[in-house]
Amino acid sequence: MIKVNPPVQCDVLIVGGGTAGLMAAIAAAEKGAKVIVAEKADTRRSGGGATGNDHFGCYIPGYHESVESYMHELEQGMCKGADPKVQRVFVERTFEVVKDWEKWGINMRPFGDDYVFEGHSLPGHPKCFLKIDGRDQKKCLTNEARKRGAIIDNRTSVTRYISRDGRVVGAIAIDISKPEPEIKVYEAKSIISVTGTGARVYPAVAPSCLFNVANCPAGTGTGRVASYEIGATMVNFDKPRAHIGPRYFVRGGKGTWIGACCDADGKAVGIVGRPEPGEQDITTDICQEVFDLSKKNGTGPIFMDCTENPKETMEHMKEGFYSEGISSLLDAMDQQGISLEEDMIEWGRYLPHIQYSGTCINEKCETNVPGLYSAGDECGNFFCGVSGAAVTGRIAGENAAEYVKSVDSFAEIADAPEIKEAQEFYSSLMDREAGSYWEELNYAVQNIMRDYASIETPRSENLLSCGIYYLEELDRIARQRIKCANSHELMRALEAFDILALGRLILISARDRKESRGLHKRADYPYTNPLWNTLSMTIQKVDGEDHTEMRKL
Amino acid sequence: MPPVIDKKKCIGCTTCAQICPLDVYGPVIKGQKPEVLYPNECWHCRACEIDCPVGAISMTYPLPMMLLRRPKSMIKKEGAKK
Numbered sequence: 017m018i019k020v021n022p023p024v025q026c027d028v029l030i031v032g033g034g035t036a037g038l039m040a041a042i043a044a045a046e047k048g049a050k051v052i053v054a055e056k057a058d059t060r061r062s063g064g065g066a067t068g069n070d071h072f073g074c075y076i077p078g079y080h081e082s083v084e085s086y087m088h089e090l091e092q093g094m095c096k097g098a099d100p101k102v103q104r105v106f107v108e109r110t111f112e113v114v115k116d117w118e119k120w121g122i123n124m125r126p127f128g129d130d131y132v133f134e135g136h137s138l139p140g141h142p143k144c145f146l147k148i149d150g151r152d153q154k155k156c157l158t159n160e161a162r163k164r165g166a167i168i169d170n171r172t173s174v175t176r177y178i179s180r181d182g183r184v185v186g187a188i189a190i191d192i193s194k195p196e197p198e199i200k201v202y203e204a205k206s207i208i209s210v211t212g213t214g215a216r217v218y219p220a221v222a223p224s225c226l227f228n229v230a231n232c233p234a235g236t237g238t239g240r241v242a243s244y245e246i247g248a249t250m251v252n253f254d255k256p257r258a259h260i261g262p263r264y265f266v267r268g269g270k271g272t273w274i275g276a277c278c279d280a281d282g283k284a285v286g287i288v289g290r291p292e293p294g295e296q297d298i299t300t301d302i303c304q305e306v307f308d309l310s311k312k313n314g315t316g317p318i319f320m321d322c323t324e325n326p327k328e329t330m331e332h333m334k335e336g337f338y339s340e341g342i343s344s345l346l347d348a349m350d351q352q353g354i355s356l357e358e359d360m361i362e363w364g365r366y367l368p369h370i371q372y373s374g375t376c377i378n379e380k381c382e383t384n385v386p387g388l389y390s391a392g393d394e395c396g397n398f399f400c401g402v403s404g405a406a407v408t409g410r411i412a413g414e415n416a417a418e419y420v421k422s423v424d425s426f427a428e429i430a431d432a433p434e435i436k437e438a439q440e441f442y443s444s445l446m447d448r449e450a451g452s453y454w455e456e457l458n459y460a461v462q463n464i465m466r467d468y469a470s471i472e473t474p475r476s477e478n479l480l481s482c483g484i485y486y487l488e489e490l491d492r493i494a495r496q497r498i499k500c501a502n503s504h505e506l507m508r509a510l511e512a513f514d515i516l517a518l519g520r521l522i523l524i525s526a527r528d529r530k531e532s533r534g535l536h537k538r539a540d541y542p543y544t545n546p547l548w549n550t551l552s553m554t555i556q557k558v559d560g561e562d563h564t565e566m567r568k569l
Numbered sequence: 570m571p572p573v574i575d576k577k578k579c580i581g582c583t584t585c586a587q588i589c590p591l592d593v594y595g596p597v598i599k600g601q602k603p604e605v606l607y608p609n610e611c612w613h614c615r616a617c618e619i620d621c622p623v624g625a626i627s628m629t630y631p632l633p634m635m636l637l638r639r640p641k642s643m644i645k646k647e648g649a650k651k
């Protein structure tokens with residue numbers, strides 16, 4: 017049996033030490049809470065911002081006209097469909113975070129004294145994203161969290177949350193710092209669940225490269241699944257979001273590319289024709305149909321043409337690849353003998369990753385489960401990339417620190433049945449001598465997601481219902497079959513089970529949205545119902561049953 | 570094999586194994602030069618290469634991730650179609 021360590025206590029347990037997690041840790045520790053950050057990797061280089069982000073959504077009073085007009089720009093551009101209540105508190109507090117990040121050593125003005133806005137903006141409209149150099153952002157935030165007394169438990173992969181009387185009281189994790197796994201138990205008055213995106217749910221663009229994905233492949237939906245299991249409401253799982261970018265080297269950070277979307281003849285095919293020199297082609301942000309249609313109607317492929325960039329623009333863009341954390345693309349091009357001055361690079365749509373769908377929060381970053389908070393990419397009703405994660409992380413940290421003052425004592429969970437169950441299940445995976453590898457489970461889920469919750473071909477009641485059944489059967493079989501040789505494989509196997517659980521919630525939510533909307537196309541309900549424009553699909557576990565509801569948030 | 574360690578240059582500081590977001594090097598063993606244990610799980614973020622104090626790491630990219638290019642010179646040669 018895997019060893020279970022005695023519980024460790026803290027006021028606020030932060031699950032995931034990405035941008036949101038570290039900002040939450042800083043805020044909660046500043047308010048005097050005892051904080052532990054449990055991170056499966058190492059907070060200095062983990063998550064979507066591991067080696068950088070460089071577009072920081074930021075509202076500067078005086079520079080921008082008003083909070084309302086700024087929110088309107090976000091809604092028209094990159095951050096459609098956010099809950100306005102959450103988006104407003106986010107917008108109001110962005111500039112304060114910019115100033116703090118600057119104090120902490122993150123380069124928010126890489127081009128001199130002025131703040132420079134660039135990318136992700138509609139032509140002729142006010143710009144919303146500060147161009148920063150985020151390459152060392154995670155190291156700086158880790159320093160600040162440690163300075164304020166937050167404890168960081170790296171190589172700790174959290175697997176489940178525990179609640180009592182409807183309140184969150186703790187979490188289970190596996191320690192992967194040694195080859196032999198051990199179970200860690202946290203008794204916590206509050207949890208901030210910030211595990212990032214859900215990657216690896218749909219197949220990768222290059223099928224044999226499971227980790228060749230746009231956002232960090234360590235985000236496997238665990239925070240969402242663990243929160244769901246203790247009653248948290250999830251939202252927008254029916255709405256697929258797919259990224260676009262270079263092929264077959266898959267990578268986020270498209271805003272850094274400066275060039276024009278062109279066909280194979282070099283003719284601009286984007287919605288603004290050939291953008292002004294030095295400008296990003298906004299087609300990549302707001303009109304991805306260009307990529308999808310060209311594939312379906314045979315007019316593709318589509319390329320990103322940077323060859324006409326003036327020399328300074330080209331240098332500026334390449335530097336951006338470093339501050340954006342995508343310098344591996346330049347390295348790969350170099351090794352392949354590709355020159356952006358002479359070659360166009362093919363772009364295409366990737367299959368969905370799970371972002372903009374997940375845990376439902378309010379403007380205090382509370383979930384419906386007392387003591388449970390969420391922020392950043394894990395949230396389902398708010399998204400604004402790195403700054404979204406930074407600001408909501410801070411808000412979650414502040415409110416969780418306040419909340420724990422009302423909780424008198426820790427619940428004792430050392431003997432909780434949840435821990436016994438986890439120990440038995442994880443041990444069974446470790447003890448099995450012959451069986452299947454975790455990769456098989458991950459690929460098997462991806463097959464089902466591709467074929468039964470497709471974005472390439474329409475969905476239907478029959479397809480989605482069959483898909484749900486197949487996933488449930490796969491889960492039963494895999495529980496009896498998966499084997500793990502060490503802590504690393506155990507982490508991966510448990511991730512794969514969460515990927516399956518996440519896929520199931522997506523299928524159920526999609527089955528119950530009986531209309532077509534965006535990339536959710538239903539053969540049996542081909543129309544968009546305007547009466548539902550203001551409603552979001554939620555899913556919640558009530559008395560052990562999955563319960564969906566179209567709700568106004 | 571995504572990251573490749575030049576064992577002659579490596580000083581065994583274990584930084585790469587500590588910071589890798591995908592645990593590609595597996596658990597850190599103090600005083601030992603890390604091995605690339607899980608090459609297929611590399612995200613090609615380059616963090617290990619950037620943080621290695623002696624420049625011992627270089628990246629190789631899997632063939633299926635090859636970037637697809639179209640040289641502008643080819644368009645001129647073929648003549649743009651109407």
Ligand SMILES: Cc1cc2nc3c(=O)[nH]c(=O)nc-3n(C[C@H](O)[C@H](O)[C@H](O)COP(=O)(O)OP(=O)(O)OC[C@H]3O[C@@H](n4cnc5c(N)ncnc54)[C@H](O)[C@@H]3O)c2cc1C
Nearest residue numbers: 032034035036056062063064070071174212392393401402
């Ligand atoms: C290449 C690239 C460029 C980008 N550029 C921009 C940009 O310029 N502007 C912008 O706004 N956005 C950008 N983004 C998006 C941005 O990085 C994310 O929105 C942001 O990082 C979200 O922060 P987060 O804290 O919510 O999630 P993450 O930063 O992904 O953090 C999640 C953390 O949780 C950890 N974790 C996951 N599961 C567990 C578990 N079970 N137990 C313990 N720990 C766990 C992960 O290891 C990770 O550290 C970019 C993303 C990529 C990949």
Ligand code: SF4
Nearest residue numbers: 589611612614615617
């Ligand atoms: S490139 Fe990134 S994911 Fe790959 S081994 Fe290095 S640190 Fe890990």
Ligand code: SF4
Nearest residue numbers: 579580582583585621
């Ligand atoms: S970071 Fe460089 S020097 Fe340090 S262990 Fe890794 S390869 Fe060796």
